[in-house]
Amino acid sequence: MKYMTGNEIRKAYLQFFKSKEHLILHSFPLIPENDPSLLLIGAGMAPLKPYFTGKLVPPSYRVTTSQKCIRTDDIDNVGRTARHHTFFEMLGNFSFGNYFKKEAISWAWEFLTQVLELDTDKLYVTIYPDDKEAYDYWHNMIGLADERIFKFDDNFWEIGEGPCGPDSEIFYDLGPERGCGKPTCTVGCDCDRYLEIWNLVFTQYNRTKDGKYEPLAKKNIDTGCGLERLASVIQQKESNFETDLIFPIIEKVIAISGGDYNDPRQKMAMKVIADHIRAITFMISDGILPSNEGRGYVLRRILRRAVRFGRLLGIKDLFLAGLVDTVLDILGDEYPETREHEALIKQIINTEEKQFSATLAQGMELLNDMMAHVGDDKVLTGAEVFKLYDTYGFPMELTEEIAGEQGFKVDKDGFQEA
Ligand code: GLY
DSSP states (O other): OOOOOHHHHHHHHHHHHHHTTOEEOOOOOSSOSSOTTOSSOOSTTGGGHHHHHTSSOOSOSEEEEEEEEEOOTTGGGTTTSSSOOSEEEEEEEEESSSOOHHHHHHHHHHIIIIISOOOGGGEEEEEOTTOHHHHHIIIIISOOOGGGEEEOTTOEEOOSSEEEEEEEEEEEEOOGGGSOOOTTOOTTOSSSSEEEEEEEEEEEEEEOTTSOEEEEEEEEEEEEEEHHHHHHHHTTOSSGGGSTTTHHHHHHHHHHHOOOTTSHHHHHHHHHHHHHHHHHHHHHHTTOOOOSSHHHHHHHHHHHHHHHHHHHTTOOSOOGGGGHHHHHHHHTTTOHHHHHTHHHHHHHHHHHHHHHHHHHHHHHHHHHHHHHTOOTTOEEOHHHHHHHHHHHOOOHHHHHHHHHHTTOEEOHHHHHHO
């Protein structure tokens, strides 16, 4: 395995699929077009749904992209695990009724083992239990031993309405030293040892609004390969955060805060900030502005969470906009739309950080007071949490996270009522 930068891996992926007659498309914006089932684009295939269903004619029946993605389902895990992110880049190759399982499997293997030169002994795959065709390709065509092919019921991929189907995931074994050590530890274990690096989805159904699965007239391929994960393997880093796609941002946070990356609490705060500033930069550059609903609320929530973690690191002045330059140094060439909106991105961040900073200290005082006087159930009432939101600009989820750190809960239903 040879060292490659994150930018080199992205380029190698796109060029590899170009050599297999795929058209390279620029990433689609983060705001979904004509898809009310999604708030934000969270996978490479999401903006391509009309091509899969046949609603639109694609510019080519083979396409490859590096798609900007935002996922917020696991936002509280960001900074706590090696690989949760709000923003990430998803590499993908797509077939709209063109090639199917055979090519998808053989090209994924060729890219991983011949272009990236990953050690074949470290690769494992999973398939949907009924998918005999995928099993045969992995076993007979690629030559993967039976014990390296795992069958799981949850090998089925979908995102909102639209195209979906059984999938086959490729895992890389990071070694026993990264594992939980349990005798049962194997592919599918929750620990860090077996890292999913690529998902090949055999898109053959259309999920309707009312949850039905209709067979599609033509079978498709949708794949998703997280660039930051792949970089962590190639660059042999402990987590995605130490790769050259993210670590320069952490170095800047260290320089601003004088913090210590070896201190676990500070390390987590730095990872949260580095992750969130990437999301903030890309969301604003795609036209999302902080607000109290929808996408704007997601942005506000991420931004205010980053500000709070900055204050936990002891940073007193406005600092977030100062990190945008580093994000652009790393990703600005690949996504020129971020550079185009640099001034606006910094201005929005500064305004929002200033506003929240003005009330953060007072809000924290009030929250500490609430926690000191809470009942035996340790649940903060909806009215209290709403006051923090309404008067001090604390997104409910932020209050929940801060309270949770000290063993308190919030009454979410009560908050909604309030
Ligand atoms: N669309 C495949 C994935 O995101 O894993």
